[in-house]
Amino acid sequence: MPTLPDAEALDRADPFAEFRDRFALPEGVIYLDGNSLGALPRSVAARLEAVARHEWGERLIRSWNEADWWNAPRRIGDRIARLLGVSDGEVIATDSTSVNLFKLIMAAAGTRDGAIIAEADNFPTDTYVAEEAARLLGRPFRLVAGSGMVDALVADVAAAVITQVNYRTAARADIAALEERARRHGTRIVWDLSHSIGAVPLDLARDGASLAVGCSYKYLNGGPGAPAWLYVASALQAKLRSPIAGWWGHADAFAFDGQYRPAPDIARFLGGTQPMLSLLALEESLTLFERVDMDRLWAKSVRLFDLFAARIEALCPELTILTPRDPALRGSHIALHHPDAQRIITALIERGVIGDYRAPDIARFGLTPLTLSHADILYATGIIGDVMASGAWRDVAIEGGRVT
Amino acid sequence: MPTLPDAEALDRADPFAEFRDRFALPEGVIYLDGNSLGALPRSVAARLEAVARHEWGERLIRSWNEADWWNAPRRIGDRIARLLGVSDGEVIATDSTSVNLFKLIMAAAGTRDGAIIAEADNFPTDTYVAEEAARLLGRPFRLVAGSGMVDALVADVAAAVITQVNYRTAARADIAALEERARRHGTRIVWDLSHSIGAVPLDLARDGASLAVGCSYKYLNGGPGAPAWLYVASALQAKLRSPIAGWWGHADAFAFDGQYRPAPDIARFLGGTQPMLSLLALEESLTLFERVDMDRLWAKSVRLFDLFAARIEALCPELTILTPRDPALRGSHIALHHPDAQRIITALIERGVIGDYRAPDIARFGLTPLTLSHADILYATGIIGDVMASGAWRDVAIEGGRVT
Incomplete structure (x- = not known):
């Protein structure tokens, strides 16, 4: 099973490592839901303020032409x-x-x-x-x-x-x-x-x-x-x-x-x-x-997937990987089957690992190569392993039923 | 013809005078195009920043439920x-x-x-x-x-x-x-x-x-x-x-x-x-x-309209008012007819009076009671009067043709 030194070696060789800092990611969270809502790029917050205060506020109707x-x-x-x-x-x-x-x-x-x-x-x-x-x-x-x-x-x-x-x-x-x-x-x-x-x-x-x-x-x-x-x-x-x-x-x-x-x-x-x-x-x-080569970005997604899958297989025998293993046959998230997927996802969110749930029995984790490091995958799968091994998810209350 | 003291008296009695400060209006502009793009409320810029940085950036997917x-x-x-x-x-x-x-x-x-x-x-x-x-x-x-x-x-x-x-x-x-x-x-x-x-x-x-x-x-x-x-x-x-x-x-x-x-x-x-x-x-x-009584707001619109119309009739005989005078028969903008409406509007925008043009021959001015004072109407109609009397609009070059 891959361990932290393996992940750190992959991070050192990661051509997209610099992108992580261009996102405003919260502390204490490993965000594996970028396949549902992508994270906030720092420059977007700045642009939005400029659009509101300058283009709309100052220039008003003229921005239809000027901007x-x-x-x-x-x-x-x-x-x-x-x-x-x-x-x-x-x-x-x-x-x-x-x-x-x-x-x-x-x-x-x-x-x-x-x-x-x-x-x-x-x-x-x-x-x-x-x-x-x-x-x-x-x-x-x-x-x-x-x-x-x-x-x-x-x-x-x-x-x-x-x-x-x-x-x-x-x-x-x-x-x-x-x-x-x-x-x-x-x-x-x-x-x-x-x-x-x-x-x-x-x-x-x-x-x-x-x-x-x-x-x-x-x-x-x-x-x-x-x-x-x-x-x-x-x-x-x-x-x-x-x-x-x-x-x-x-x-x-x-x-x-x-x-x-x-x-x-x-x-x-x-x-x-x-x-x-x-x-x-x-x-x-x-x-x-602008400067992203999509083939290289996809190659990183494949590395993240392989790391995630190898760790889950080793740590969580109760979770079945539904996503095809051949990279040519899949996208950039990984779906795990468990009858209590909703409880598991809720327990993970409480522990800072944000994935999502799709009814009735799928836990989804987005592997977004611009925002995630290999070490993130290492830590996240470690926490998933702990939650499964300890059975902590069994005590989770499901509220309402709507988990977006 | 109503003059500045009349407008100032109306402003002193204006129940909506306080609203003006709640908008981020640029200096040196009288904005008569709120019927096309309303001005920026100050609190909107702040809310937008909070939504981007906190709800999206920090709370991410959780905001679908939390927010x-x-x-x-x-x-x-x-x-x-x-x-x-x-x-x-x-x-x-x-x-x-x-x-x-x-x-x-x-x-x-x-x-x-x-x-x-x-x-x-x-x-x-x-x-x-x-x-x-x-x-x-x-x-x-x-x-x-x-x-x-x-x-x-x-x-x-x-x-x-x-x-x-x-x-x-x-x-x-x-x-x-x-x-x-x-x-x-x-x-x-x-x-x-x-x-x-x-x-x-x-x-x-x-x-x-x-x-x-x-x-x-x-x-x-x-x-x-x-x-x-x-x-x-x-x-x-x-x-x-x-x-x-x-x-x-x-x-x-x-x-x-x-x-x-x-x-x-x-x-x-x-x-x-x-x-x-x-x-x-x-x-x-x-x-x-939230606290606007629409009948009272409309009454202010009527006062702005009457002031605008009286001044245009006195100052600009070449401009024909197309909008019905009976308040029950109209909305909150005023339309003036002139064969060279586009040149006139362009000349006014250069002088800080922002209205708009609708092909082929209509100059429109929005009378938005939350953002405009009676003095604004006084000054704006004065500038329209100057532009018409001096013929300054005749020298205006029309670019492209798109005036949004």
């Missing part, structure tokens, strides 16, 4: 595009993941007949939004087990919603293989990359993906409920139509034209005025990724 | 409900005005057959969103002149989108009269109250309005692009269905149920995770309205 608030969704979209392996002008930061999913499912299914399908074990918003879109369009809707998705991409399917990294198990789907199958049958896939972006290296252009959405508050550290993003490959933009025809999506918004003419480009997927405080916090957090 | 981020849309909605004259549980703060319009138009028209109609002279997002909703539902769509709206509310209309206060002229529609007509024909009106809330006294329950949306960044001072809100009367909530079935709208979101069961109440109109930094800034700004 170019108006183009923030595109500007931030271009930063996100680099993490997706796509081009400038193919991504915008806007709205929530649910709203963006709705827009892209409706747009994709609007171009041809056929069913809408979604994964039965996906995060609920994806299946709910897809089913309701099917109802609105009068289309058949089918839920498919994630493992059966390749076979389900058949000719009568207009659009499929697939999440690359499963929110519970971290199992990762093969984008290239699914896109190849979809292309053969003329089906369009809307990818949900909420648990991928900023963690897993992505190359959507190479893999043939043309539609995707995702959130920005996990590995991108954009802040609680940070605006989400959506990607539409440039070749498709003029062919698809957003169901929500707000003025920001107009070809010439400030003409106040009586007739809606959708912008010829990605801007047609914008709707109304965007929440600038949250949006500009996200812009600042993305500066952290 | 009750989860219920922010309802909590803020209840504050807004008081300004609308409706009850707790009938309003949520969420998404953008365009997205909320889409949700309510689709929901309202989803309950019966018939056309969707909108005002030809409304803010473009309202007409665009309504027309696209009609297209999706396969319904006829008609644009109606605002003045013809009463007659257009006939039995074959499923839903009408009407703005109470026109964004250009500030002309105000009669909610009670239009609702009475709509009720007679079984039609549902979705009100856009973006230019009303926080300015005009509202009593939607008394006036029989059951559906409304609005923004929060004008008279509510919620910040640039602050999250919008939507209102659905409690009696209607269980009958209407949001087209965007995100997980926040589920009856038991954290059950991660495979089946979408819409919440029985207003929460069913929530979609995805909301931008907390922007949302909590809005919550703080609403504390300003």
Whole structure:
């Protein structure tokens, strides 16, 4: 079993060690929930104050032009595009993941007949939004087990919603293989990359993906409920139509034209005025990724995972690792199964190890390579081992039942 | 013509004079654009810093429970409900005005057959969103002149989108009269109250309005692009269905149920995770309205308007007042017509009087009673008079054309 000297040796060789100081992490906590809410980058707090006090307070309405608030969704979209392996002008930061999913499912299914399908074990918003879109369009809707998705991409399917990294198990789907199958049958896939972006290296252009959405508050550290993003490959933009025809999506918004003419480009997927405080916090957090090589970052995630998994296997025989061990088949969190996962997570939070719980029996721990050291993993797994060995979790009271 | 001593006398008797210091207004500027972007309340800057550094930075994921981020849309909605004259549980703060319009138009028209109609002279997002909703539902769509709206509310209309206060002229529609007509024909009106809330006294329950949306960044001072809100009367909530079935709208979101069961109440109109930094800034700004009597606030708006109008009529014969003079027929801004309105506004901004321009020929000035003194109106109209009398505006270069 790896021990502290092993972890310290890994930390000395860690090319991302300097990033830790760029986050405002609280004392006495090992934060293993960056896959749910990323930590606060120090520069974001400073930027937010400048936006509020200077751009809003001092410059007021003039900041729409001077600070170019108006183009923030595109500007931030271009930063996100680099993490997706796509081009400038193919991504915008806007709205929530649910709203963006709705827009892209409706747009994709609007171009041809056929069913809408979604994964039965996906995060609920994806299946709910897809089913309701099917109802609105009068289309058949089918839920498919994630493992059966390749076979389900058949000719009568207009659009499929697939999440690359499963929110519970971290199992990762093969984008290239699914896109190849979809292309053969003329089906369009809307990818949900909420648990991928900023963690897993992505190359959507190479893999043939043309539609995707995702959130920005996990590995991108954009802040609680940070605006989400959506990607539409440039070749498709003029062919698809957003169901929500707000003025920001107009070809010439400030003409106040009586007739809606959708912008010829990605801007047609914008709707109304965007929440600038949250949006500009996200812009600042993305500066952290400017000099990050995603393959190297992923290599660190793999080292953190291997260390975590080896220690849990040695220390906690009652906890079963649900996440695939092959790095190519997973994302950047680790899921452990235990019938009393909620009590265990609560006991760990009381001891400063913050993970989270997903009903009914999964304990999740996010391995975020920008904020975590190998020593953090060593200490955290030590505390998990103590809690399990002592049975301390058995005495924990569960309040209410809502553990976000 | 009223002069400085008259304005100073009005300021001495102003029950809202103390509010001015609660805003961070820049030196050397008279801000007459609070109808487009409200000024920064000092306490909002402080709250935003606390949310970022403490709730997000220190407490991290725990703030979803500890700081009750989860219920922010309802909590803020209840504050807004008081300004609308409706009850707790009938309003949520969420998404953008365009997205909320889409949700309510689709929901309202989803309950019966018939056309969707909108005002030809409304803010473009309202007409665009309504027309696209009609297209999706396969319904006829008609644009109606605002003045013809009463007659257009006939039995074959499923839903009408009407703005109470026109964004250009500030002309105000009669909610009670239009609702009475709509009720007679079984039609549902979705009100856009973006230019009303926080300015005009509202009593939607008394006036029989059951559906409304609005923004929060004008008279509510919620910040640039602050999250919008939507209102659905409690009696209607269980009958209407949001087209965007995100997980926040589920009856038991954290059950991660495979089946979408819409919440029985207003929460069913929530979609995805909301931008907390922007949302909590809005919550703080609403504390300003806690002790505001809206009838008294409106009375101050009327005094500001009368002062502004009397001075413009005396000083600037070339400027035509487009806004109705009867207070019952207008909102809280004043619109002046001039073929070179854009040059005039640009010249005024250079001289510290910030209004805005709406194509092709309208100069708008917001009269926000919480931030403006009567002396401000005196000085501002003096500068407008100087610019017009000297012809200084004729030399102004218009750049680009975008004046937000």
